[in-house]
Amino acid sequence: MSPAAIHVPLLPEHKPKIRHASVSGAVFNVSTSIIGAGIMSIPATLKVLGVIPAFLLIGAIALLADVSVEFLMRFTHSGNARTYAGIMRESFGQAGSVATQMCVMITNLGCLIMYLIIIGDVLCGSQPEGVTHLGILQQWFGIHWWNSREFALLVTVGFILLPLVLLRRIESLKFSSAISMLLAVVFVGVSSVMAIIALLEGKTKSPRLLPHLDNQVSFFDLFTAVPVIVTAFTFHFNVHPIGFELGKPSDMIRAVRISLVLCAAIYLAIGLFGYLLFGESIMPDILVNFDQSSGSAIGSLLNDMVRLSYALHVLFVFPLLNFSLRANIDEFLFPKKPLLATDNKRFVSLNLVLLAISYLAAIAIPNIWYFFQFLGSTSAVSLAFIFPGAVALRDVHGISTRRDRIMAAIMVILAVVTSTVAISTNIYNFFGNKS
Numbered sequence: 001m002s003p004a005a006i007h008v009p010l011l012p013e014h015k016p017k018i019r020h021a022s023v024s025g026a027v028f029n030v031s032t033s034i035i036g037a038g039i040m041s042i043p044a045t046l047k048v049l050g051v052i053p054a055f056l057l058i059g060a061i062a063l064l065a066d067v068s069v070e071f072l073m074r075f076t077h078s079g080n081a082r083t084y085a086g087i088m089r090e091s092f093g094q095a096g097s098v099a100t101q102m103c104v105m106i107t108n109l110g111c112l113i114m115y116l117i118i119i120g121d122v123l124c125g126s127q128p129e130g131v132t133h134l135g136i137l138q139q140w141f142g143i144h145w146w147n148s149r150e151f152a153l154l155v156t157v158g159f160i161l162l163p164l165v166l167l168r169r170i171e172s173l174k175f176s177s178a179i180s181m182l183l184a185v186v187f188v189g190v191s192s193v194m195a196i197i198a199l200l201e202g203k204t205k206s207p208r209l210l211p212h213l214d215n216q217v218s219f220f221d222l223f224t225a226v227p228v229i230v231t232a233f234t235f236h237f238n239v240h241p242i243g244f245e246l247g248k249p250s251d252m253i254r255a256v257r258i259s260l261v262l263c264a265a266i267y268l269a270i271g272l273f274g275y276l277l278f279g280e281s282i283m284p285d286i287l288v289n290f291d292q293s294s295g296s297a298i299g300s301l302l303n304d305m306v307r308l309s310y311a312l313h314v315l316f317v318f319p320l321l322n323f324s325l326r327a328n329i330d331e332f333l334f335p336k337k338p339l340l341a342t343d344n345k346r347f348v349s350l351n352l353v354l355l356a357i358s359y360l361a362a363i364a365i366p367n368i369w370y371f372f373q374f375l376g377s378t379s380a381v382s383l384a385f386i387f388p389g390a391v392a393l394r395d396v397h398g399i400s401t402r403r404d405r406i407m408a409a410i411m412v413i414l415a416v417v418t419s420t421v422a423i424s425t426n427i428y429n430f431f432g433n434k435s
Contacts, residue, residue, distance in 0.1 A: 021170075021171040021174070021242070021245035021246050022171075022174075023246065023251050023254060023255050024174075025171055025174035025177075026174075026242050026243075026245075026246055026251065026252065026255035027255045027258050027259050027262075028174050028177040028178045028180075028181055029170060029171075029173060029174055029177045029238065029242050029320060030235060030238070030242060030255055030256055030259040031177070031181050031259040031262055031263055032177035032180045032181055032316065032317050032320055033235035033237075033238045033242075033317070033320050033321070034232070034233060034235045034259060034260070034263040035180075035181070035184050035232075035263055035266065035313070035317065036111060036115075036232070036314065036317045036321070038228070038229075038231055038232025038233070038267070039184060039187070039188075039232070039266065039267065039270055039310070039313075040118070040286050040287055040310065041228050041231075041232065041286075042054075042058075042228075042229070042232060042267045042270055042271040042274070043270060043271050043274030043275050043278070043282050043286045044225075044228070044282055044283065044286070045057075045225040045228050045229060045271070046207065046271045046272070046274075046275045046282075047208075047275065047279075047280060047282050048211065048222060048224070048225040049211055049222060049225050050207075050208045050209050050210040050211045051207050051208065051209045051271075051272065051275070052209050052210060053210065053211060053222075054225070054229075054271060055268060055271075057225070057226065057229055058229060058264055058267050058268060058271075059264065061229050061230060061233050062233060062260045062261075062263075062264045064384075064385060064411055064414075065233045065235075065236075065260060065384060066256060066257060066260055067388075067407055067411065068236065068384060068385055068388035068389070068411065069236065069239055069252075069253070069256050069388075070253060071388040071389070071391060071392045071404070071408065072084065072087060072236065072239055072240075072388050072391070073239070073243060073249050073252055073253060074249075074399060075087055075090075075091075075391050075392070075397060075399070076240065076243075076249075077249050078397040078399050079396070079397055082240065082244060083240050083327070083328075083331065084100050084104070084236065084237060084239065084240055084383075084387075085097040085098075085100040085101050085104075085328065085331060087391055088100040088387060088391065090396055091390070091391045091394040091396050092390070092394065096387075098332070099382075099387075100328075100383070100387060101328045101329075101331065101332045102332075102379075103378075103379040103380075103382045103383050103387075104237045104324060104325065104328040104379075104383065105325060105328055105329060105332070106375070106378070106379040107234065107237065107375055107379040107380050107383060108237060108321045108322070108324060108325035108328075109325060109354070109357070109358070110374070110375050110379075111321050111375070112318060112321055112322060112325070112354070112358040113358050113361040113362050113365065115314040115315070115317060115318050115321075116153055116156075116157070116318075116358055116359060116361075116362030117362045117365065118287070118310070118311060118314050119153065119156060119311045119314065119315060120135075120149045120152065120153050120362060120363075121135065121287065121288075122135060122136060122287060122307045122308065122310070122311035123135045123136055123137050123147070123149075123152045123153075123156075123311065124137060124138065124147060124148060124149040124152050124153075125138055125149075126288065135147070136304055136307060136308060137152065139300070139304070149363065150363055153359060153362060153363065154359065156315070157355050157358075157359050160315060161315070161318055161319065161355060162351070162352075162355060164176060164316075164318070164319040165318075165319045165322045165323075165326075165351045165354075165355065166347075166348070166351060167319065168341040168347070169245065170238070170241045170242055170245060170320070170323050171245050173319055173320055173323070176316040176319065177316065177317075177320065179312075179316055180312075180313050180314075180315075180316035180317055183309045183310070183312050183313040183316070184266060184309075184310075184313045185266070186305070186309040187270070187306055187309045187310045187313060188266055188269050188270045188273070190302055190305050190306050190309070191270055191273050191274060191277070191306055192269060192273045193302075194273075194277060194302055194306075195272075195273035195274075195276045195277045196273075198276070198277060199276065204276045204277065204279075206279070207272070207275045207276060207279065223418050223421040223422045223425055224422050224425055226418045226419075226422060227375070227377040227380070227381065227418075227419065227422050230380055230381050230384055230385070230415075231375050231380045232267065233260075233263075233384060234375075234380040234381075234383055234384045236383045236384055236388070237321075237324040237325075237328070237383060238320060238321075238323070238324050239252070239256075241323060241324055241327065242255070270286075274286050274289075277289070287306075287307050287310060290303045290306045290307050322351070322354060325354065326340065326350055326351065326354060327340065329350065329354075330346070330350060334346070377419045377422045377423045378419070378423075381415045381418075381419050382415075384415075385411045385412065385414075385415040386411075386412055386415050386416065388408075388411070389407075389408035389409070389411040389412035389415070390408070390412060392404050392405065392407075392408035393405060393408045393409065393412070
């Protein structure tokens, strides 16, 4: 027997060490999942609600988001489920699982399409309400075939997004998420500087602290702002992929709370400074205000920095939402197949199909505001509040306290009532404008 063979055990003395994700990586991934496209729509909610109600609503929804995540994590670790759909299956059977998967698919695919529309608007321009806004590429290089929306988005999808969506662990996205958060801070920082300079020059608009109610319809219009903020705080589809790569459930709760505080602060800052800059002329997509015709005192360079930093931000958010979308579609279509990450053909094919659908839809659909109103009133509010509240009320593991049941009931009732009013008001306004 050789000396080398003497030291080789028949069985390993220790089990392979599991490589857990870091809390800091989880904070970046959760924060990036939250910020997404919501940051650009927050200033418009201040125009609708007024500063004080908007700030209170942002704080309230952030608090309810923390409660709903705590429900999800507690019921996950009390049962055998490892996914959001799995928790709903334990509580409500196959119907609950399918409802969750459908909501994740609708929400995430809608958001991916929104992100590509935003990137296309920034790079190649847009025409909201018949007014032409040039993109950065047209402003810098003139109008050419290679900076058209179709070609620019095709290059973005093929050379930037495809390598990112092919990463198989969500922890691998922590560096792109960190860059994304840095770009979001740059977006807010530059906007803040512009607002402060405009304030010193006496060029800021006077924000309304409270909503201006002049008739019955305008009161119900206030409810249309709620889905926008709900969508801005909907990240629950990534709670399980991120949480199960951490060592302890308490680590995920801590990461979520840090992220919620950070993101609420970013939302409050961009809401206030954006409203100060543009006042009642603020658009549903604040990026439209940041073009050369915006009349800013700083000039086109800072305007371009704001728009470009935000476009790059959502570019790096894209793979995070694609991760949970891909997992839910695979679980829905191929429940008996082995893990998606172990099947190269299925993994690559699904990613290519999702990128193709997102690209084609972003070319065909010109306006992202439709997505915000629809998602925030339906699938997003279900994932963020209705489903977690329903799980706590159902309480199949017998772990809900009296306080849990009260919070869950409040969460579900508020979500259902505000979403119903928002949907009804949007339908009324839509047909009212047509007539």
